[in-house]
Amino acid sequence: MALRRGFTGLVPRLLAQSEAAAICTQLQAPAWRKEEASSSNGSSGSSWSSFRGFASEVAAAKPLDLSPCDKLSQMPNHNITYDESNHKRLPPSPAGSISPAIMVQAGGRFFYATAARLLALKFILSMSAAADVLAMASLEVDMSGINEGDSVTVKWRGKPVFIRHRTDAEIAEANGVALSELRDPQTDAERVVDPKYLVVVGVCTHLGCVPIAGAGEYNGWFCPCHGSHYDISGRIRKGPAPTNLEVPEYRFLGDGKAIIG
Incomplete structure (x- = not known):
């Protein structure tokens, strides 16, 4: 009895669905499909032709009040309308204004x-x-404490520097030397900033020895290691040294002080 009741209720539902599908097929089917449906005989033929529709035709019979995502999943196309009722659309910024972007x-x-x-x-x-390297890069020397005719030795960048306060006679002697007599031709004016003070690096240009002040044949500096003689301007005059004693960069600050380096 229960099986008979269920079958009795199922038949009207199937008939209703077949009639709805037939209506959709007649509305959306192409012309050749309509002709085929009209030429078929009997209710069973028309019902059977209604079930032969495409899936898209059956889907089109569903309600159209769907969400944009459901519309996109069923009939994908680029014409999608979004619900902007809960959005606020701002007008474009006028020309010349600075937008937040x-x-x-x-x-x-x-x-x-x-x-x-x-x-x-x-x-x-x-x-x-570094700061310690910059501190060693220059040396301040008080020249006023050096008496005329005396020489002092200071340490600059780990090397000895000879500073001599020359007399007028020593200056005249240095200027009276002909350049043709020199191995490394250089005038005295090219080697000094102030003629009264001579500042040279106390390293022999032969093998790096330290010459002795006030010695040698020219009353300048003498290297006892290999016998190089320098005059009162620090120029090589005799011996194996190839060049004159190096003159470092220095300048006078005033008040008898100078900075070497």
Whole structure:
């Protein structure tokens, strides 16, 4: 009895669905399908032709009040309408005005430029000399404490430096030497800033020995290691040394003080 009741209720439902499908097929089917349906005889033929429709034709019979996602999944196309009832659409910015997007982009670019500048400064400063190295790069000397005719030796960058306060006779002697007599031709004026003071590096240009002040045949400096003689201007006059004593970079500050280096 229960089986008979279920079968009795199922038949009207199937008939209703077949009639709805037939209506959809007649509305949306192409012309050749309509002709085929009209030429078929009997209710069973028309019902059978209604079940031969395409899946898209059956899907089109569903309600159209679907969400955009459901429409996209059933009939995908580029004409999709979104519900903007809960959105606020702002008008475009007028010409010449600064939009928030431009301000955000400008802020980001300013941040990147600042970061690149800091990185460049860090890299450049890392290559500069340390404070202790800079302290040894120059030496301040009080020239006023050197008597005329005396020589002093100071240490600069780990090397001895000879400073001599020359007399007028020594200056005249240095200027009276002919360049043709010199192995390394150089006038006295080219080797001094102030003629009264001679500043030279106290390292022999032969093998790096330290010459003795006030010795030698020319009353200048003498290297006892290999017999090099330098005159009162520090120029090589005799011996194996090839060049004159080196003159470091120096300048006078005033008040009898000078900076070497």
